[in-house]
Amino acid sequence: MARVKRHRVLPGFGLTCGYTLTYLGLIVLIPLATLFLKTSSLTWSQFWTTVTSERALFAYKLTIGASFLAALVNSVFGLIVAWALVRYRFPGRAILDALVDLPFALPTAVAGISLCALYAPGGWLGGILQKAGVQAAYAPLGVVIAMVFVSLPFVVRTVQPVLADLDQEVEEASASLGARRWQTLRRVVFPSVLPSLLTGLALAFGRSLGEFGSIVFISGNMPGRTEIASLLILTRLEEFDYAGATAIAVVMLGLSFGMIFVINVLQSWSRRGAV
Amino acid sequence: MAGAAGQFGGTNKAGGRVGTRDPLWMRWSLTIVAVGFLALMLVLPLVIVFATAFSKGWAGFAAAIAESESWSAIKLTLLAAAVSVPLNIVFGVAAAWAISKFEFRGKDLLITVIDLPFSVSPIIAGMLFVLLFGAQGWLGPWLAARDIKIIFAVPGIVLATVFVTVPFVARELIPLMQSQGREEEEAALSLGASGWQAFFRVTIPNIKWGLIYGVILCNARALGEFGAVSVVSGHIQGVTNTMPLQIEILYNEYKFVPAFAMASLLVLMALLTLVVKHGIEWRAARSHAQIVDETVGAAATA
Numbered sequence: 001m002a003r004v005k006r007h008r009v010l011p012g013f014g015l016t017c018g019y020t021l022t023y024l025g026l027i028v029l030i031p032l033a034t035l036f037l038k039t040s041s042l043t044w045s046q047f048w049t050t051v052t053s054e055r056a057l058f059a060y061k062l063t064i065g066a067s068f069l070a071a072l073v074n075s076v077f078g079l080i081v082a083w084a085l086v087r088y089r090f091p092g093r094a095i096l097d098a099l100v101d102l103p104f105a106l107p108t109a110v111a112g113i114s115l116c117a118l119y120a121p122g123g124w125l126g127g128i129l130q131k132a133g134v135q136a137a138y139a140p141l142g143v144v145i146a147m148v149f150v151s152l153p154f155v156v157r158t159v160q161p162v163l164a165d166l167d168q169e170v171e172e173a174s175a176s177l178g179a180r181r182w183q184t185l186r187r188v189v190f191p192s193v194l195p196s197l198l199t200g201l202a203l204a205f206g207r208s209l210g211e212f213g214s215i216v217f218i219s220g221n222m223p224g225r226t227e228i229a230s231l232l233i234l235t236r237l238e239e240f241d242y243a244g245a246t247a248i249a250v251v252m253l254g255l256s257f258g259m260i261f262v263i264n265v266l267q268s269w270s271r272r273g274a275v
Numbered sequence: 276m277a278g279a280a281g282q283f284g285g286t287n288k289a290g291g292r293v294g295t296r297d298p299l300w301m302r303w304s305l306t307i308v309a310v311g312f313l314a315l316m317l318v319l320p321l322v323i324v325f326a327t328a329f330s331k332g333w334a335g336f337a338a339a340i341a342e343s344e345s346w347s348a349i350k351l352t353l354l355a356a357a358v359s360v361p362l363n364i365v366f367g368v369a370a371a372w373a374i375s376k377f378e379f380r381g382k383d384l385l386i387t388v389i390d391l392p393f394s395v396s397p398i399i400a401g402m403l404f405v406l407l408f409g410a411q412g413w414l415g416p417w418l419a420a421r422d423i424k425i426i427f428a429v430p431g432i433v434l435a436t437v438f439v440t441v442p443f444v445a446r447e448l449i450p451l452m453q454s455q456g457r458e459e460e461e462a463a464l465s466l467g468a469s470g471w472q473a474f475f476r477v478t479i480p481n482i483k484w485g486l487i488y489g490v491i492l493c494n495a496r497a498l499g500e501f502g503a504v505s506v507v508s509g510h511i512q513g514v515t516n517t518m519p520l521q522i523e524i525l526y527n528e529y530k531f532v533p534a535f536a537m538a539s540l541l542v543l544m545a546l547l548t549l550v551v552k553h554g555i556e557w558r559a560a561r562s563h564a565q566i567v568d569e570t571v572g573a574a575a576t577a
Contacts, residue, residue, distance in 0.1 A: 010460055011470035016373040023366045024388055027438055031403035032391070034413060038406050077312045084309035088302055096310065098553045102317050104492070105545035105552075107499025109519035110538040113526045114320040117327065117535075124323065149316055171295040181297060210396025213501035213519070217526065230398040230502065237402055237506060242411055249399045256394040260387070 035253070038246045050247040055223055056232060060251070062140060063229040067208035070147035071155075075201045078155025079193070085156070086163040100156050103149055108213025115146055116217035138220030143228060146215040147208035154207065155200035162196045162270075163189075195270030202266055206259035209252065324542050327535035339533035340540070347513045348521035348537070351432065355504075355517060356497035359437040363493055367444025368486070372478075375452035376460070386449065392441045401435050401506025427509030432517060435503040440493045447489030448482055455481055484555050495548045499541055 039047065050056065084090075085097050103111065119126045119136040129136050136142050166189065174184040212230040219226040227235075229252050236245035297305070329336055339345065370389060374382060392400065406412050408425040418425060425431045459481065463473040479486075501519040508515045512524065518537055525534035 009464065010376050010457055010473075012372060012474075013377045013379075016369040017377070017379070020366065020370040020373050020385070023369075024385075024441075027434075027441060028388065028391055031407055031438065032395075034406045035399070035403055037413075077308070080305055081309040081312060084306050087297070088306055090306050090310070092310070096313050098549050099313065099317050101549055101552065102321075102545065105495045105499075105548040107495075107501060107519050107541045107545070109501040109522050110324065110499070110541050110545075111320060112501075113522060113534060113538060114323050116526075117323055117531070118319060124319070149320070152316055168295045175295065181301075184295075206394065210394070210399070212396065212398050212505075217523075230396050233396075233398050233402065234506060237405060240411065242406065242409075245402060246406070249396075249402060252396060253399060256396065260390075260394055 035246060035249060038242065039250050042243050042247060046243070047247050050244050051251050055227070056229075056248055056251075058224050059227050059229040059232045059248075062143065062227070063209060063252075064255075066140065066143045066147055066228075067151075067205050069144050070151055070208050071201045071205040073144070073148050074151055074155045074204050075197060078152070078200060078204075079159055079197060082156045082159040082163055086160060100153050103152050108150065108211070109217075111149055111214040112146065112217035115142075115149060115214060119145060119218060137218050138222070138226065140226055142218035142220070143215055143226060146218050147211060150211050150214050151204035151207045154204040155197065158196045158200035158203065159193055162193055166192060195266065199263060199266040199270055202259060202263045206256060206263065209256060209259070321542060324535050324538050327531055328539040331532050335532050336536045336539075339536035342533065344513050344516070345521060345533065345537060348516045348518045349540075351429065351516065352498055352518040354429070355433050355436040355500075356494055358433045359440050359497045360490060360494050362437055363440050363444050364486070364490060366441065367448055367489060368482075370445045371448035371452045371482075372474075374449050375455070376457050389445050389449075390442050392439055397439060397500065397502025398506060400438050401503035403438070404431055404434055404507050426507050427511065427515060429515065431507035432504050432515060435507045436497050436500050439500050439503050440497050443493035443496065444486065444489035447485045447492070451482055451485040452478075484559060488552060488555050491548050491551050495545060498544055 042050070081100070085093060085100075116137055118124050119129070119142060121127070121130050121135070121137065123137070126137055134141070136145060170188055171184050174188045175181070179187070210230060212228075212234075215228055216231060219228065219231075221227055221231055223232075229248060233245045233248050233252070236242075236248065328339075370385075373379075374385065395403075405426055407414060408418060408431065409415050410419065410426070412426070425434070459477050460473045463477045464470070468476065499519060500517075501523075504517055505520060505523070508517070508520055510516060510520060510524065512521075516524065518541060522534050522537045522541075525531075525537065
């Protein structure tokens with residue numbers, strides 16, 4: 001009790017805490033509660049039929065599969081980018097380092113139209129791919145490309161500080177004990193980076209799951225081929241099928257909240273690793 | 276330690292000691308892969324925006340921006356940001372004050388709730404407000420009877436923007452203020468300052484850079500939000516179209532030059548955001564280095 005009193009020397013607890021709770025309640029919690037109330041107006045069998053319809057199942061599969069692929073691509077390249085940015089010096093390094101955050105700052109619609117223009121048949125990159133017999137835009141590959149773009153910063157930015165803080169004496173010790181450089185990287189560096197790499201992967205995956213703006217242009221939005229879950233929700237809303245939209249939204253929201261839990265576990269693991 | 280480093284041949288330019296240096300072929304190939312990946316994924320999309328926006332010269336660019344629908348989209352976007360950014364600044368500062376200066380139960384839960392809008396897909400965020408205020412929503416009939424329009428109108432766009440930008444300022448300030456503790460404010464109070472004086476003279480100068488950091492990220496998201504706004508807007512040209520929505524319409528009508536001209540304005544905003552963000556980080560790193568230098572210097576003289 002004495003401890004609490006001492007902490008309450010500063011004023012403003014009632015004001016700031018009350019304001020925070022009221023604001024969150026009005027802007028975040030009441031709207032979210034509406035979603036679950038709306039779902040409860042469906043019977044269980046209605047809910048189940050909606051969320052397991054063939055079109056919805058395809059949309060989850062595409063969204064989850066493409067998000068995972070994009071997160072994997074970003075894990076591999078993000079690790080290389082983080083390593084190069086931390087360990088090597090080359091011209092333009094500082095600018096590239098700053099540019100890594102671009103997907104956080106660039107509006108998704110802008111990313112969407114420029115990726116679509118680049119990869120469309122006849123576009124700068126789309127033309128090249130077409131000659132190689134690969135269709136990127138208006139195909140599932142386009143969805144993956146857009147997700148790689150929006151989730152690019154996560155792995156780089158979670159791995160980078162860990163690499164920068166890595167004690168190089170351990171690497172030196174490993175080298176002086178006769179380990180080849182490759183063995184040192186694999187046995188010494190990689191294990192200490194792994195928790196942050198997995199955290200970055202999970203963050204990237206979670207970001208891609210809900211992505212909409214950068215994907216709608218390049219994907220072409222064909223049901224059963226390139227239609228992601230977010231778009232299916234929007235389509236249902238525009239048909240005024242609010243119950244259908246809500247049911248699919250609850251599934252996706254459940255997935256996102258599950259990812260929060262996974263990310264929390266991974267983060268506490270990487271913090272433990274740091275100590 | 277100096278002796279050991281000397282034994283291994285000292286440090287190279289990259290800061291890595293010889294025992295920790297990658298072979299030349301590896302440095303070259305990894306650098307090429309990293310630069311190539313970033314150029315392909317980040318630089319090329321920016322280049323195509325400007326290349327298309329100016330493909331018909333300055334005149335084409337200016338004509339595209341000067342269209343009345345483009346102008347009203349720009350104004351609406353600025354309005355949405357002008358409402359949501361200040362609201363979330365006040366919220367962020369209040370939440371960070373409560374969380375960092377006091378101990379109470381459920382703090383972790385509160386932090387999780389603040390972060391929730393980041394985990395809600397933008398489409399779902401927009402949908403929440405349709406379910407609440409739309410024609411078939413909970414408050415729809417009540418609002419219709421009083422002739423108040425929220426969905427497919429400007430208030431809906433502002434609300435959706437506020438929702439998606441809730442966490443930005445708070446999540447920058449909370450860890451910062453937690454690390455600063457409460458001693459400085461307590462000292463100010465014991466010297467006779469009022470609570471507000473302590474806040475404005477002590478807290479605000481301490482958190483100013485973190486606050487600016489949060490504000491520019493919040494602003495970038497407010498100006499660029501697409502999914503959530505798209506659901507509540509109804510796409511009425513000249514009335515409820517924000518810049519990203521106008522870009523979508525222009526692009527889908529194959530009006531590429533005007534679409535990319537609008538997009539180039541948002542790209543400039545994004546690049547400016549990165550410049551400010553990096554400037555703040557550079558400043559923080561420098562002052563940190565200064566503190567370390569001073570501590571080391573003091574330790575040496577002691």
